[in-house]
Amino acid sequence: MKLKPDMIPKKLARGNITVAVIGLGWMGLPLACLFAEAGAKVLGADKNQKLVDKLNRGESPFEEPKLGQLIAKHVSSGKLKSLNNVENAASGSEVIIITVPTLVDNQKQADYSILESACKELGKGLIPGALVILMSTVAPNVVEKIVKPILEKHSGLITGEDFGLAYSPIRAMSGRALKDIQEYKKIVGGFDDASLKAASAVLSTIAKSGIIRTSNLKTAEASKLFETIYRDLNIALANELALYCERAEIDYYEAMKAANTQPYSHLHRPGIGVGGHCLPLYPYMLQTEAQSVGLKLKLIKDARRINDEMPKHVARLAASGLRQVGRSLTRAKVTILGISYRANAKETRYSPTIELIEALKRRGSKVKVYDPKFIFAEIKTMGYESEATIETVLKDAECIILTVGHDEFKELDSLKLASLSAKGCVVVDAAGILKPKEIEKTGMIYRGVGRGVWTK
Ligand SMILES: NC(=O)c1ccc[n+]([C@@H]2O[C@H](COP(=O)([O-])OP(=O)(O)OC[C@H]3O[C@@H](n4cnc5c(N)ncnc54)[C@H](O)[C@@H]3O)[C@@H](O)[C@H]2O)c1
Numbered sequence: 001m002k003l004k005p006d007m008i009p010k011k012l013a014r015g016n017i018t019v020a021v022i023g024l025g026w027m028g029l030p031l032a033c034l035f036a037e038a039g040a041k042v043l044g045a046d047k048n049q050k051l052v053d054k055l056n057r058g059e060s061p062f063e064e065p066k067l068g069q070l071i072a073k074h075v076s077s078g079k080l081k082s083l084n085n086v087e088n089a090a091s092g093s094e095v096i097i098i099t100v101p102t103l104v105d106n107q108k109q110a111d112y113s114i115l116e117s118a119c120k121e122l123g124k125g126l127i128p129g130a131l132v133i134l135m136s137t138v139a140p141n142v143v144e145k146i147v148k149p150i151l152e153k154h155s156g157l158i159t160g161e162d163f164g165l166a167y168s169p170i171r172a173m174s175g176r177a178l179k180d181i182q183e184y185k186k187i188v189g190g191f192d193d194a195s196l197k198a199a200s201a202v203l204s205t206i207a208k209s210g211i212i213r214t215s216n217l218k219t220a221e222a223s224k225l226f227e228t229i230y231r232d233l234n235i236a237l238a239n240e241l242a243l244y245c246e247r248a249e250i251d252y253y254e255a256m257k258a259a260n261t262q263p264y265s266h267l268h269r270p271g272i273g274v275g276g277h278c279l280p281l282y283p284y285m286l287q288t289e290a291q292s293v294g295l296k297l298k299l300i301k302d303a304r305r306i307n308d309e310m311p312k313h314v315a316r317l318a319a320s321g322l323r324q325v326g327r328s329l330t331r332a333k334v335t336i337l338g339i340s341y342r343a344n345a346k347e348t349r350y351s352p353t354i355e356l357i358e359a360l361k362r363r364g365s366k367v368k369v370y371d372p373k374f375i376f377a378e379i380k381t382m383g384y385e386s387e388a389t390i391e392t393v394l395k396d397a398e399c400i401i402l403t404v405g406h407d408e409f410k411e412l413d414s415l416k417l418a419s420l421s422a423k424g425c426v427v428v429d430a431a432g433i434l435k436p437k438e439i440e441k442t443g444m445i446y447r448g449v450g451r452g453v454w455t456k
Pocket residue numbers: 022023024025026027028045046047048051086099100101102114117118135136137138170171172173174276277278
């Protein structure tokens with residue numbers, strides 16, 4: 001490899017290294033901006049021409065804290081240029097970072113077809129001496145078995161001899177991507193020692209907390225799946241215990257807080273399920289890989305099922321509250337507060353609330369959606385009924401379902417909810433942020449995940 005690891009940070013800071021970032025989405029764009037900020041020349045490549053045009057005008061395609069300013073700054077300084085041709089971006093770069101989507105198909109099998117086609121294009125442009133770092137989330141062995149052969153076939157180059165190859169997962173969440181990418185340690189695995197050292201040196205230019213070098217590629221690949229599966233399983237555990245608490249008339253939150261005073265107990269919060277681009281997909285990626293070595297991952301499958309069933313459970317809580325006041329979900333005016341998949345994020349990918357809305361509509365409810373992270377027109381574009389303000393969207397609601405703990409919702413006042421909504425309105429709190437007693441004091445009916453009927 002041409003790049004000498006100890007020279008990389010200085011060369012990059014002086015603008016003498018060009019970094020290509022393939023896939024300018026929620027993760028690729030923050031990475032591209034951080035490399036530009038570190039001094040590199042950055043060539044972004046994305047097959048979406050509209051996105052490329054927008055970026056080259058210095059505009060951000062989505063809302064991510066501080067991203068807009070960085071894009072504007074580095075487009076105007078000439079450090080960040082975008083194009084819609086992966087081959088051209090690769091042929092002009094010494095370092096190529098891949099951040100294209102990795103998915104699961106309808107059969108819940110890992111689907112790397114986008115990665116494969118990006119690698120094909122990248123291979124055609126790969127120059128001798130370059131370093132390729134895959135950062136998309138993949139299961140163990142994907143770099144060795146999928147990425148490496150495609151790059152070699154389309155470049156005519158040999159890994160380790162002609163170019164370097166490494167893997168480093170993105171450990172970030174949308175809504176705080178720039179911060180997470182810089183602050184969490186970078187886990188890096190290399191095809192060989194030279195690739196590992198070069199990739200570590202490149203990533204050290206944007207990482208504030210250091211690098212963890214793994215002994216091989218597959219350990220780095222596994223680490224990303226493990227940290228997300230850990231969360232998915234813990235949320236499933238919280239959800240299952242919450243369901244038990246509802247039946248047993250125990251307040252899950254009270255029990256959770258008490259249990260977590262023991263240092264080995266880290267019970268999570270239950271809720272409407274799990275969304276976003278990562279947690280609902282990654283367990284299946286590992287499952288696909290485990291099947292290939294003859295192993296069934298039972299716990300992972302159960303956790304996915306438990307989390308996936310939570311939107312239906314929230315609909316059942318709403319139905320039970322409405323029954324108490326002689327109403328049913330059919331024709332009920334239901335206002336959903338929160339469409340984001342996660343508190344304080346403006347993102348709806350795989351949001352379990354979408355599943356809830358579908359379930360309610362199937363039962364004949366008249367559903368309106370409000371989320372302070374989105375403007376009214378954005379929610380309408382998603383195909384949902386909405387209103388411009390929380391006051392108007394709550395007016396005459398017979399059931400209010402709070403799905404996510406946005407800060408704005410933490411300030412909701414029970415008296416205000418009661419005065420705006422219909423008499424005997426049912427409030428279902430899936431986020432565990434409202435005070436059941438205060439809701440019931442106003443004459444509204446309370447239901448909550450992990451609390452069920454408030455009988456205390
Ligand atoms: N979004 C997250 O919160 C998050 C967090 C950690 C890791 N990841 C992982 O990072 C990777 C990227 O995720 P994302 O959320 O940024 O995806 P995204 O969907 O936001 O963006 C991906 C971009 O890649 C582009 N693209 C698709 N095919 C392409 C091709 N052949 N050539 C060039 N560009 C192409 C798309 O047009 C899109 O702009 C995935 O593997 C994901 O699992 C995502």
